[in-house]
Amino acid sequence: MSNIVSQNSTGPNPDYIKNLFNSISASYDRTNTFITMGLHQSWRKKLIELSDAQPGDKVLDCATGTGDFAIAFKQILGPKSLVIGSDFCEGMLDQAKIKSNQLKLDVQFEQADVLNLQYEDNSFDVVSIGYGIRNVADTKKGIQEMVRVLKPGGRLLILETGSNQSSLLKPFISVYFKLVVPMIGALSSGNKKAYQYLNQSSLKFPCGLEFIDLMNSTDQFSHLGFKKLLGGASFIYKGIKR
Numbered sequence: 624m625s626n627i628v629s630q631n632s633t634g635p636n637p638d639y640i641k642n643l644f645n646s647i648s649a650s651y652d653r654t655n656t657f658i659t660m661g662l663h664q665s666w667r668k669k670l671i672e673l674s675d676a677q678p679g680d681k682v683l684d685c686a687t688g689t690g691d692f693a694i695a696f697k698q699i700l701g702p703k704s705l706v707i708g709s710d711f712c713e714g715m716l717d718q719a720k721i722k723s724n725q726l727k728l729d730v731q732f733e734q735a736d737v738l739n740l741q742y743e744d745n746s747f748d749v750v751s752i753g754y755g756i757r758n759v760a761d762t763k764k765g766i767q768e769m770v771r772v773l774k775p776g777g778r779l780l781i782l783e784t785g786s787n788q789s790s791l792l793k794p795f796i797s798v799y800f801k802l803v804v805p806m807i808g809a810l811s812s813g814n815k816k817a818y819q820y821l822n823q824s825s826l827k828f829p830c831g832l833e834f835i836d837l838m839n840s841t842d843q844f845s846h847l848g849f850k851k852l853l854g855g856a857s858f859i860y861k862g863i864k865r
Contacts, residue, residue: 686755
């Protein structure tokens with residue numbers, strides 16, 4: 624596990640994460656659609672709806688991957704809004720740029736680390752991160768950094784897995800993540816180990832009220848809430864900056 628866990632925190636090693644996502648970048652969209660059975664598209668729309676983003680808003684999507692959230696924000700908010708998608712993985716950003724160019728959308732894709740964003744304080748109306756916060760080496764610091772670049776009253780939206788949540792669906796979700804997800808990942812991307820890691824990281828990551836407590840510990844929000852998806856398979860968290 625020494626190559627997976629960061630030496631400076633309890634989170635994953637950044638170099639391991641970067642190499643992992645570079646290795647699956649070309650097949651990531653196809654595999655994600657198979658794994659979520661297409662539900663990620665409706666969950667993405669729900670997150671954007673909960674963000675209360677309006678035309679003219681400035682939006683930052685962190686750990687943007689292949690750019691789906693940034694592209695969706697731009698499609699909905701239109702040309703008056705500045706939308707930036709940031710990621711520290713070059714391979715994923717390459718895929719994001721190809722998609723936005725094909726759609727003729729003016730989305731800015733930039734290399735950036737969630738733990739050290741290059742943007743000024745109080746810059747954005749909305750900051751989002753989808754299935755990325757659990758891959759950050761220091762979760763709390765990542766949240767604090769995303770809040771730093773939010774304007775007062777700005778909204779932080781986080782979509783993340785919740786496979787350790789207690790619910791009637793927990794046994795099915797656990798089996799799906801443990802057995803089915805790595806199999807789909809192997810067939811679609813040829814990289815079973817990458818999707819075994821994604822399963823393991825999901826099982827260990829806090830969710831629901833436990834994650835809300837973590838967000839609250841930053842002492843930077845005036846309001847916090849969450850929405851459970853598919854019985855706790857995933858969660859959307861929303862925090863409003865003081």
